[in-house]
Amino acid sequence: MSDLLIVTGASAGIGAATARMAGFNGWSRVVVHYGSDQAGAEETAAMVESMGAQAYLLQADVSKPKAIEKMFGKIAGLKPGRIGLVNNAGITAPTASFEDLTPDRVAQVFSVNVFGAIEVARQTLVLMRNWGKGGAMVNVSSASARLGSPHMYVDYAASKGAIETMTLGLADEVAKEGIRVNGVRPGLIETGIHAKGQAPDRLAKIGHTPPMGRPGTTDEVAEAILWLLSERASYVTRTILDVTGGR
Template sequence: MTRPVTVVTGGSRGIGAAVCLRLAADGHDVALGYVRDAGAAETVAEGVRAAGGRCVAVRMDTSVAADVDRLFDTAEDRLGPVTGLVNNAGVTGPLGRLADTDTAVLRRVVDVNVLGALLCARRAARLMTPRGTGVIVNVSSAAATLGSPGEYVHYAATKAAVDALTVGLAKELGPDGIRVTAVAPGTTDTDIHAAMGAPDRAHQAAPRIPLRRPGQPEEIAAAVSWLMSPDASYTTGTVLRVAGGM
């Protein structure tokens, strides 16, 4: 059987890297989009290949339409027809109150988390609709419903937009045979916390989480893989919360 070909954005680290490796283990070939760290991207690509999958890594920025087209074009040229998209790339900016957040940070968070997700979903829809099949999984956040006051209200707002995208696009593309879902992780133990200026944040949050620990990237990846699988064939328009009870 032909292996599914899945595009994963933000695939060089954290949840994205775990998704790439899990999908490869579950039979996918992977086109990995990354924005900066070529070495990390190649390490993930090697892991995909070790798991039996083919992989191409493409340096790109999801907020740039030409870059998105290049990622999908490379996937189609090198791996075959794209059957899936994991819209994972996202940024938070530094922790802080909205009143203290720089306009450039707000613009970048919206550009990557909302515009980037829209551009990638649009390209996937254009490819999948004529074929009558496909799966899109967006990576949202529990922040979309919690609001994240005092930390990153702006990030939470963009993830609420991702939830709306998921629901609306699922209804739009359902008649074309395309499923659209999302995973909403809670606090997860990745290096994104260091990037926002609080490297110990995931473990400091543990007492507030009903399961009393942060999630692991592999736990989020397992949910993504299930949503992309035939076992989820009647699941669309849903946001699956993987947040330890938050």
């Protein structure tokens, strides 16, 4: 089997968990993309290979369209197969009130989370059409897209809202080609993104608040992503799946 899974932002968190678990879910080849954390990506790639799949380690700054284009130029040189995309690369800025969301800050968040993610999806679609083997995409959103993240990350939440809208429109465009496009909306998940947003104690404070009484794990989100990409979800498209513990 020559299926190829492309995971952006695979050096840590949800991306790393999804890449690690891919081999268990029938993916024989995994593109492990990273932006700056080479050590984390190398660790993920080693885990992928320990599970019996082949890993391709690729670096690209997804805020730069030319870098994305160059990365997909390398991917296009691989043996054609069915493609899965986990469109996961994303950033959050430090927690702030709305008044502090300066144009430069918002531009930085959107350059990765929206413009980068749309270009990654576009390049994947071109490759899917060129290879003619079909495939599926999962765009990683956030529960913040419907909660708004007041006093914390309204710009991040807005960027994820844009990703959800893109997911719906793209899914409708490509459904008749046998390409499925879905999203996942993680809730409070144990990842390093809270520390990067200068709120390392966030889960300690509110991790108990979902109806299930605990935060989720990256593996739990990865399971949802891999299901959506699999043929077990063959009649599921244009859907945003909450992985939020009921939140």
